[in-house]
Amino acid sequence: MVVPTRLRSSTCPRWRAKRSWRTNWASTFFYVAHFTPSFARLAPQEFVDQYLVGLKAVVVVAGFDYTYGPHDVANMALLPQYAAGRFEVVTVPEQTLAGAKISSTRIRTALTAGDVDLAATLLGYDYQTSGTVVHGEARGRELGFPTLNIETPVHEWLPGVGVYVNRVYVQGRWYDGMASVGYNVTFGAGRALTVEINLFDFDAQVYGETVKVAWCHRLRGEVKFVDADGLIKQLQQDEVHSRAFLADHPW
Secondary structure: OEEOOEEOOOOOHHHHHHHHHHHHOOOOOOOOEOOOHHHHOOOHHHHHHHHHHOOOOOEEEEEOOOOOOOOOOOOOOOHHHHHOOOOEEEEEOOOEEOOEEOOHHHHHHHHHOOOHHHHHHHHOOOEEEEEEEEOOOOHHHHHOOOOEEEEOOOOOOOOOOEEEEEEEEEOOEEEEEEEEEEOOHHHOOOOOOEEEEEEOOOOOOOOOOEEEEEEEEEEEOOOOOOOHHHHHHHHHHHHHHHHHHHHHOOO
8 A cells, every 4th residue: 555655565455356457467566545635735746756756667557537636737648747758658548338438437337237248348357356255044055056145345346236147266266156136035125235156066165265256247137036936946047047158158
């Protein structure tokens, strides 16, 4: 984590995920600016001198709309002026899809709506979250579809309520499965939101383990069934559709 006078790597769950992506890009160090009041008061030239030059940057890459202060005096067009030849500036042009800008806001909107397919298209990969396997009500096992109950860090953005096709990384490998994000409305009102994942061809006890969850496709919304038998029939169909989707979309 970066504070105004000191640099250190971040331990925040959200940034741990981003740091892991940068590992795939062969990055050696990953720093996060801790947005304190003193950091916010930095003038553009001070930011460049203390952070970009201070980190001994050779090339600085950022999006076309990146700012490091008020837009009119701290934009990418002016960054070469502040750099004064001490590092190269590369501006990434606007990226669009279907005539609209690709942005974090657009991705979050898609996730909230449960449109993980669009989110994957915007990101270039299946959206992922992490979490810890915790004890649940064991209702899935009673229905013939045992689940991993996942406690997701509050800083991570879950897809909207619904049933999804997933891949889950646990015990050193990826497993296919399907997940429910919802309130278990078939079994009563006023229940808490849960993330429950049925893994195919998996039968291990992994309570307390940290997993990664890839959200590959949305099957349907949450439905309140008249009884458990109706839910079981639907889950059987969900599994067929999930297996078919994953077979057609291998990694």
